[in-house]
Amino acid sequence: MKAWLPSLLRLLLVVLLVAFVTNPGWFQPLLKPLTENGAPAIYNQGSLLTLTFLHLRTVLIATVAATIVAVALAILVTRPAGAEFLPLSRSLVNIGQTFPPVAVLALAVPAVGFGEKPTLIALFLYGLLPIFENALTGLTTLPANVMEAARGAGMTGWQRLTKVELPLSAPIILGGIRLSVVISLATATIGSTVAAKTLGEVIIAGLLSNNLAFVLQGGLIVAALAVLIYDGLSAIERYTARRMGQETA
Amino acid sequence: MTIRFDKLGVVIAAIAAYAALVAPFATFRANRIVPGEARSVLEALPTAVGPLLLAIVIVGALIALLKTPLVLRLAASVVALIALAILIGIAGSFLTPAGNTFARISPASGFWLLIFAFTLLLADVLTRLNLSPWARVGVLVVAALAIGLLLISGQWNSLSILKEYANRADSFWAEGSKHVTLALGSLAAAVIVGLPLGILCHRVEKLRAGVLNVLNIIQTIPSIALFGLLIAPLGWVAAHVPGAAALGIRGIGTAPAFVALFLYSLLPVVANTVVGLAGVPRAANDAARGMGMTDRQRLFGVEFPLAFPVILTGIRIVLVQNIGLATIAALIGGGGFGVFVFQGVGQTAMDLVLLGAVPTVALAFAAAIILDAVIEMTATKRRVETA
Amino acid sequence: MIEIEGITKRYDETTVVDDVSMVIEPRTIAVIVGTSGSGKTTLLRMINRLVEPTAGIIKLDGKDNRSLPGYELRRSIGYAIQGHGLFPHRTVAQNIATVPVLLGWDKARIKARVDELMTLYQLDPEAYGPRYPHELSGGQQQRVGVARALAAEPNVLLMDEPFGALDPIIRNKAQEDLLAIQKRFGTTIILVTHDMEEAVHMGDKIAVMDAGKLVQYAKPAEILAKPASAFVETLVGASEKPFRLLSLGRVSDAVEKGTAEGEAIPGDASQRDALAELLWSGRPALPVKGEDGKPLGRVTVDGLVKRAARPA
Known part of the structure; x- marks a missing residue:
């Protein structure tokens, strides 16, 4: 009886989320008690649907860019020609993680101005790390006997990469992308402190006008998106892992 | 003897060359919120000092570029970083017009890129040295002490960030x-x-x-x-x-x-x-x-x-x-x-x-x-x- | 003496150990043999109550093993397992001292005991005591594992596949060491294995388990001669039986009068080794010498072949 319960909850969450961003008015009675002095209960300075869409677009662009760069870098440093960079790249990833997203965001402003750009830069830089780290783990921990067999079968370096190494490390790389997306979804809200159009706008408007309903709706939409995307990517990850004959943890 | 290049050194030397020769070293602003004007290495530093920094950067970049012993690379990165740290302070006092308390001097992209390039070199050396945990903490303490010393000495007081600090x-x-x-x-x-x-x-x-x-x-x-x-x-x-x-x-x-x-x-x-x-x-x-x-x-x-x-x-x-x-x-x-x-x-x-x-x-x-x-x-x- | 009376262990619907009764005489080695899933490890773990039985009683020297709290009982019984289970974060000396420390021995006594055991196991206490387990070879780790089990001078030692992870040469050495130490301390040992060869070699008595039931409990010679069921027969290995039987006897027991040419074989070698030597060298007889090197007589192919036949 328990097997269908998570699927049902997920479906329910999707329905609620879609209903909320398309018809937020329906939920007004629920949020009204959280407001004071007759303040509006539903965000009224823009469409929640548009903001959700822009939020997702920002995260998507940053993640795609981060994935391409991180995987390319990981491939580079695991080839014989780039092996010299491997230890350094590891330390750089470690150092990179110590930069708080707010700092990256604020420091990007003088270089590119306010708006979506500094947010994209911060999300990109922050998203790089988990993907790079996982891609590196995936590419450096391939079973030695499989790699030996691939060489023995006469595959070229390129064939080994595209036919053996990347498919086998795909589940781990996907895991990195999943982490990166979830971090980015939350971090993108901070982008609104530098005037990016994301759901953070709703939360910050709530903080500034002391309107808890705004804070709650902004936060919950982002959290719901994160949970659903996390779940979806986990499912894809499990599917690829099964395809690659690996155990799912 | 054939000359062999260090792959990472090529990257470092390229960044350093761009940073020292093309990018601005410091930014001059008449007050704290107006847009800044760029100053190159030679413009930002007194007559004799600018070429000295360029010389240090060029030697450092060459040491990075070629396959050189680790000790030499370590020395090059440390010397370059110390020189940069001291000279940005000198640029601050040099560019501030006498008696002007509104003018703001801040490090510009060239300075940050130079710091990045030589930090990269230092990080690479430290990674390759495979230091023990205690030694790594030791390096951290030495670096913190050096920065503390520079702050206390007032070397950086003419820089914008420290002027913001002085106010707060x-x-x-x-x-x-x-x-x-x-x-x-x-x-x-x-x-x-x-x-x-x-x-x-x-x-x-x-x-x-x-x-x-x-x-x-x-x-x-x-x-x-x-x-x-x-x-x-x-x-x-x-x-x-x-x-x-x-x-x-x-x-x-x-x-x-x-x-x-x-x-x-x-x-x-x-x-x-x-x-x-x-x-x-x-x-x-x-x-x-x-x-x-x-x-x-x-x-x-x-x-x-x-x-x-x-x-x-x-x-x-x-x-x-x-x-x-x-x-x-x-x-x-x-x-x-x-x-x-x-x-x-x-x-x-x-x-x-x-x-x-x-x-x-x-x-x-x-x-x-x-x-x-x-x-x-x-x-x-x-x-x-x-x- | 260990008396196991009608012991049963059930997990939900599955019966892992089914009404097993046996008595293990003091100062002997009892080996429990069986395939994986036969319940042999569970039976062993019920003796020191790592597993609590569903029914039945186990008595140690006449005392019900439930008269003490489990952990106190276990401190009085040695326990060594496959893969040794050494604590990776403690030194060799600290590992061996585990139970004495739990029992609150004073420092001098603990140190003396640790040094004694390490010396006994040919590990220099000065050199190896401060090392960590991962710095030792597999064979050394196994020896430390057994030394740790013996540290508090237990009367009873339980061993679960203690030699399972060792390569054949080191395993032989470890088996000989254990036999020597058992003789020296007179410890009662219960050893679990799936290797019949090991069981025949080590055991004073062998208990064969299958699907939770005790199928046969007897001296090795009897197990070989009169397997109680087809299962025991398979486990013994039909084609191996005569050789296993011979491996139980010493050459000195098969000596005949007379002389023979060639290098003499020592009297305490196994009859199986003697037969192998005879067959390999193509000779009909070998001279036998005693411990002092004096000739005892000879062994013959015919004599040994008779001894390898099924006992009446």
């Missing part, structure tokens, strides 16, 4: 101590609650998935929203629970920030405790039981020491994450270095942003290095066999 010296230290208290205090609370919770989750399998799922979902709530959402319940507690307000619990300010950071910290602590305890070799656990250890003796004598490095890794994640997240506390009046960052963003005064961001990054960086060293020290002797 008192609040800087107050916000700084708030920042550290927030980050460390919430970590301590998370460890006190998270460790027993992790142990419980390890022992009671039914609890595990539920607890970890809830903590996972908390992590997905954006930090600014979680900070905001805690305002109301804590405000209610302050108003209705006798004595709560006296303890400093308020709807706005440090309390919601503290609680939010604590909630974010729980997942890594609990999850790593569970993973660490699960990683204790079955045979060791079985032997411990077979030899007559009580559950408590086994927990403290075998399981906990073996899981310790993994738990510490969780604590490292939390500490670095908290130092970063504590900046956001400023949005809800929780204080911390974020105050300067958000004030700076609001006033488009980038030097003020730096005044908040630089110490935050430095703190997180130092915390990461120290905890990594501690983890390595505890892990080497307790290496768990994979049998």
Whole structure:
């Protein structure tokens, strides 16, 4: 009886989320008690649907860019020609993680101005790390006997990469992308402190006008998106892992 | 003899060449918010000093470019970094017109790129030297002392960021101590609650998935929203629970920030405790039981020491994450270095942003290095066999 | 003496150990043999109550093993397992001292005991005491594992596949060491294995388990001669039986009068080794010498072949 319960909850969450961003008015009675002095209960300075869409677009662009760069870098440093960079790249990833997203965001402003750009830069830089780290783990921990067999079968370096190494490390790389997306979804809200159009706008408007309903709706939409995307990517990850004959943890 | 190039050196030399010859070394602004004017290395430094810096950069870049001994590379990177650190201060005093207190001099992209290039060289050398944990902490202490010395000597006083500091010296230290208290205090609370919770989750399998799922979902709530959402319940507690307000619990300010950071910290602590305890070799656990250890003796004598490095890794994640997240506390009046960052963003005064961001990054960086060293020290002797 | 009376262990619907009764005489080695899943490890773990039985009683020297709290009982019984289970975060000396420390021995006594055991196991206490388990070879780790089990001078030692992870040469050495130490301390040992060769070699008595039931409990010679069921027969290995039987006897017991040419074989070698030597060298007889090197007589192919036949 328990097997269908998570699927049902997920479906329910999707329905609620879609209903909320398309018809937020329906939920007004629920949020009204959280407001004071007759303040509006539903965000009224823009469409929640548009903001959700822009939020997702920002995260998507940053993640795609981060994935391409991180995987390319990981491939580079695991080839014989780039092996010299491997230890350094590891330390750089470690150092990179110590930069708080707010700092990256604020420091990007003088270089590119306010708006979506500094947010994209911060999300990109922050998203790089988990993907790079996982891609590196995936590419450096391939079973030695499989790699030996691939060489023995006469595959070229390129064939080994595209036919053996990347498919086998795909589940781990996907895991990195999943982490990166979830971090980015939350971090993108901070982008609104530098005037990016994301759901953070709703939360910050709530903080500034002391309107808890705004804070709650902004936060919950982002959290719901994160949970659903996390779940979806986990499912894809499990599917690829099964395809690659690996155990799912 | 053939000349052999170092691959990383090519990258470093290219960055250094662009930074020294093309990019601006310093920015001059008539006051703190007008757009700046770029100054190249030769323009920013007194007649004899500019070429000296160029010479140091060129020699350093050449040493990086060619396959040279590690000691030489180490010396080149350290000399270049020290020269840059001292000379940016000289540029500050040189570019400030005498008696002008409004003019602002800040390091520009060329300076930052040069720092980046030689830090890269230094990082590469240190990575290749494979230093022991103690030595790494030693390097950190020396670097911190050097920076402290430069700050105390007043060498950088003519730079914009320190002028921002001079205007806010008192609040800087107050916000700084708030920042550290927030980050460390919430970590301590998370460890006190998270460790027993992790142990419980390890022992009671039914609890595990539920607890970890809830903590996972908390992590997905954006930090600014979680900070905001805690305002109301804590405000209610302050108003209705006798004595709560006296303890400093308020709807706005440090309390919601503290609680939010604590909630974010729980997942890594609990999850790593569970993973660490699960990683204790079955045979060791079985032997411990077979030899007559009580559950408590086994927990403290075998399981906990073996899981310790993994738990510490969780604590490292939390500490670095908290130092970063504590900046956001400023949005809800929780204080911390974020105050300067958000004030700076609001006033488009980038030097003020730096005044908040630089110490935050430095703190997180130092915390990461120290905890990594501690983890390595505890892990080497307790290496768990994979049998 | 260990008396196991009608012991049963059930997990939900599955019966892992089914009404097993046996008596293990003091100062002997009892080996429990069986395939994986036969319940042999569970039976062993019920003796020191790592597993609590569903029904039945186990008595140690006449005392019910439930008269003490489990952990106190276990401190009085040695326990060594496959893969040794050493604590990776403690030094060799600390590992061996585990139970004495739990029992609250004073420091001098613990140190003396640890040094004694390490010396006994040919590990220099000065050199190896402060090392960590991962710095030792597999064979050394196994020896430390057994030394740790013996540290508190237990009367009873339980061993679960203690030699399972060792390569054949080191395993032989470890088996000989254990036999020597059993003789020296007079410890009662119960050893679980799936290797019949090891069981025949080590055991004063062998208990064969199958699907939770005790199928046969007898001296090795009897198990070989009169397997109680087809299962025991398979486990013994039909084609191996005569050789296993010979491996139980010493050359000195098969000596005949007379002389023979060639290098003499020592009297304490096994009859199996003597037969192998005879067959390999193509000779009909070998001279036998005693411990002092004096000739005892000879062994012949015919004589040994008769001894390898099924006992009446």
